[in-house]
Every structure is written in C-alpha cells, then in structure tokens.
Amino acid sequence: MPEKEGYLEEQHTESRLSRRRIIAGGAGIVGAGILGAGIHTQIARSQAEEPPSGTDTDVYEEGCEDADHWELTLEAANESWSARSDPSRYCSVPCSLTKTDSVAIGQQVRIGDGTGEFENAVYTVASEHESDTLWLTPSGLDRIEASESTAVTVGSQAVHSSYDTRQGGELNNEYVEYVVEGGDGDGSASDEVVVIAPHGGYIEYGTDFQAERVVEEIGGTGWICSGFNEGGGGFDRWHSYSTEIHRRSFPELDSLLEREFEWGVAFHGYSNGEILVGGTADNSDKAIVVDAIADLLPEQTVTAVERDATEYTGANPENVINDLAPAGQTIQIEQPTGVREIDWSVVADGVTDALEEIRE
Template identity: 30%
Template sequence: MEDSEYQRVEAPPRSEDALDRRGFIRMLGAASVPLMAQACASDPDREVPLELERFRGTNPPASVEVQVRRARKNQPILAKAEHLSIDPALTAYLGLGDQCRVLRGEDSYALYTVGQLRSENSETRVRMGMQARSRLGTTDTFDAILSTTVVAEGLSDQEAKDLSEFVERLVDDGQSQSFIALAPHGGFIERHTDDQAELMQSLLADQGASSWLCKGYREGGGAYERWHITSTDISPNSFPGLDLIADRGFAYALSFHGTSLPLVVVGGGGPQWLREGVREVIAGVLAGSGIEVCLSAEVDLYPGDNPGNIVNWLTAGGAGGVQLEQSLPARELYGLAIAEALAEYYAQLL
C-alpha cells in the first residue's frame, strides 16, 4: 500500500453482543446535537464525550469566511487553547466536538475543536480565548477562513513534511477486531510515536492488527502548537480513515504519546492486569536507562481512562485501551524496542 493512501474498506457486521461507539455513548446517557443540513492529557471537564453521538459520517468539505472575536468570560472555551465556539448556523458544515482548520494567513493556521455552540448576531462569528488566538500569532481579533478539511489527502510522508502538512494513515483489513495501534500525534508533533505504532502493527499483522495514526509537520518547529488535538477531543467526523473503524469495537488498543516529563506513564481504561503487564514489559526494555516507568495512579498523571479518549472508545465496551506517555529519550533511544517488546506481549493475548 502506498504511503500516500489509506485503505478504504467497509466495516463488517457487528455481533449481537458487541457495543458500538454510538451505543456506548447512549449507554452513558449522552445527548445528541441537532444538525441543520462537529500533551495528550485528557480533558477532566468532559466526562461524557457528547461529540461522538452523531448521525452522519465525515463532515462535508467547506471553507467559510469568519470573524474571530474574543471569548466571553462565561464561555467554557475561555482558557482552552485548542477550542473555539461557533454559531449554530455553522453546524451545516461541522458540529460540537468536531475539528476544523482556522487560517489567518498563508503561514498562520492551526487545528481547533468546536467546544461550544453559541448564538451570535453574525452567523459567521467565531470566538476563541486568548491562548487559542495566540496559536495564530496574535491576541487581537481578526478575519479568517474556517475549513472543515482537517487532514490533507494524497500526500506521501515526505510531501507532507515538505509542505508542513498534516496527514492521516490507516492500515486495516476491514474486519479484524483484535488490536489497533494508535499514534494521533505522530510526525513532528510527538516525535517517534508514529514509528512505534507502525512497527507494532507490522509485527502483529498476522494476528489481524490495525493501526491508525496522524503525522503533523511544520518547518522550523511548532508542529505541536499547530496540529495537536487532545485525545478526548478527536472526532471521527473529521478524520475519514478513523470514521471507517469508529464502530469496530477492537479487543485491545494501545496509544503511543509523548511527554516532556522524564518518565513513562501507563494509563488507559483497560483492566489493571493489562496496564501492569504493559508496564512490566516497558520496564524490562528500559532497565538500566534511568527512565522510570509508572502506572498513572502512582504519579497522578495522564490517567487516560476518560470514556471519550480515543484509545478507550475504539475498544469493545471501552474496556481494552492502554495509553502510553513517554519521555523524548524513551522514544528516541528505545522507542522501537518498546514497540517490539509490546508486540510480543500482545501476541500472547490475541
């Protein structure tokens, strides 16, 4: 398969006892949003992923001229650097919880999540907090283009790098529900995490393993600021490849991430025995390196157990996800060894 393409396949029929993503959200009591025509730390304020209960597939491609204004003091998006609010009229193109690009200029653009629907005097008025506006190089108000096209299609990895772009990659046979390796912040966002996910999938290919990842680049630095979307916010409505597997219900999912802290943290919504097993495997790889490997509860960091975290809702019943937060030395010096050892561990479970 060429690296400029992901495999488009139909998901197989679900078994009667399988719980799909939308069914899982209904079980949690999530409400749907009416439609007119959307480091890696989990967002503690969102216990129920409302954005996932939707009645359409990926968002239609659209670009709209908007006016970006300051968030009001009572808006929940005020202090969120990755969030914005839109007028309900714009739900013709995307909805609550979906991602979009906002372009202020030729080299001033970034990804955002719709964190609130707010009625405005102008249907094209968008609001952001100061941190969110700063990602586009200003704290002032400005005119911009809002685009529902989140990932660039038809680009190889090298072309994406040359163009400072953001691409999505899916490797999937269209039916397996065994295991998926994830790296939503690959490329230059959280370096080497995509290499880990790709290697793990290839080593477990005979067991039907899949992988889904994104690669974001920016010449001169700043890929994290431009392309990072928190794991609890990622919406399949904005990622065509992810939408293909959103209701699959994998037995296990493992998500590779990066942290600036000097340690490795194992979290996720999976059972205790699974997280402990993953920690033991990684600790074996890192023995003698001086890099500490902890469960999230031991350090009160990166729990990764939010039902809205992609590593959880991609698994059957939300019960098979493990999230890894890894220091740069762990990724840079031991990343592939970690992935290889974890592949051997999961091979015994599949």
C-alpha cells in the first residue's frame, strides 16, 4: 500500500555533484477501480429536475474565484454499493446534477462541511441516483468526520479554484494545480515532452520537485498537483488514482489534453523498496531509463516493469500520462519514500539523461 503519512519538507544533501542547477526552494501508486454499477436504490425518487441551488458555503475556503458548488445532505450508501478499491474515496450524486451536466460520472469533486480534521476532501463520483441526497460509504463519511443528514458542500473541481502555485498550496493548506514550461521561454520544444506529478506536495513527497527539475532541463511542459494538510494526512485528503483523474476536475490538465506531446513521463511514490520504471515504452527504452538511474544510484535497486504486470505498470490506457502522450512513448517512475526525500534530484537527473539518449 502507498504511504499515507506526511513527510518532513527539507532538502537533503545530494549524493553527487550535479551539473544541473538545483531548483530554488528544494525540492502513486497507480490504482484501478470504480464503484460497481449494481446499486439498488432504497430511497424515494426525487422529482427535482434542476441541480441543487448554490450556497454561500465555500468549499474552496479563501480565494479570489470560486468553482461551482452546491449544498447537499449526506446519506450512507447501502450495503450493495461496493468498490474494487478503497470505498472511502467515492461518492454517488443525485441525477439532478448529472442530467444538467453540472457533474460527470468519474469526475473528482470536493466534499466537506468545514468541521472535521479535513475541512473538505476529494472524492470520485462513481454513480448517480434518483434521490436528492449525496451518498458516501461509512468510511467515506469518516474521512471528513461527517454523519448522515449532515449538510455538506460539493465543489465541482478537485484543485483550489484560485491558488496556482506550490507555495500557494502550502501556505493555505490546500491542493493546487499548476503548469511549468521549460526550454528558452519562447514555447519552443514545449510539446516534445510532458512531465507530470499528480501527487506532489505531501501526497507523494518529492515528485513535484522532480517534475519541475526535468522540465527545466529537458525543455518540456510540466503538469503538477501539490497537496498539503497541516499535521499530516495529505495523501488521505487529496489522493485520486492516476487511472481515474478526470479532466473536468483539473482545468490546467484539461487545457494540456488539447495538445499533442511526443513523450510523457510521470513521477509517483509508493512504499516498496525498489525504483520501478513502467509505462508503455518499449523494453529497450525502459532499459535506458533503468541504467541511467542505476548509474547515479548504484546502491539502489532499479527495475523495469512489464506492461502486463499486475501493479505499478503505468501502462493502463486510462492512466492520465497515457492520455497526454502516445502509446509506446510514456515512462512512469515509482519510488520509495527515502529516495524521494534524499535522492529526488538524482532520480530526476537520471530520467533527464535517459530522455536525452532516447530522443537522439
């Protein structure tokens, strides 16, 4: 299972002298699953044809702009509502929202009432139903310390609607999305490589630093999300599986999906001991990445993952990196906690070296 604790945010001494400038400021597990379709509604059908009205409650807390949000009453999902993965991370919304295209199945939303350890948290919409209540599983209720009949606010996007930097996320205990562009600053070569870190900040520590470092060196485009929660719990509050990340919930991602990138790289973290190199790339290209990282970290085990492996492959067509770059030209890096805390820049430099060789 991936780690769920917060990490000390401090830059450790690099294990080698790099020719590259360290980015100022220091520096997922890929999952599958969506709730089963066989949901038996045991609640009276709602006659509402319009989505729930707006509310003054701001699920995005402070900020200059708000995404669409609605106030709904919670209800515990019945026992027939099951999931192939963690049921605490999913919800079912009234048909009044989906019929008006306010919310889509598969989209990430924010849910909260501001009173729990997590004032709000990200959930994936798994289904719709005819009642006018919002369904969460018992474990889903526990995530925000809520109970049935509680009025909560549902926000239409996962990331904060106005903060757009890592610093803004950290200072405001938030989940943010931002894009970085490399190269000479004139947009040249920015469509050649896209580098992503969907779980930066304290979700999968160090991965956002890595994405930005590679972009700075390779001259590509970076899509980064960083999430924070004071006192720990960033993973529990903000993490969504890479195979389920929905473009409607991430406006910057939505824009990038209109572009055509030649290569894609995704940085992730997990709790096992090896560095894994996955993705849809050919074995020969993965071997170049493995060797480049291993040359810089000779004491660390680095292993290529086959496309048909059961875990951590990064090869699922629904993985967000494979939406951004073509099949056969994506790389996914999974890394242990210690590597991301101490040697994040070394791994990033190895990936940069490998990309330069692969793209020659």
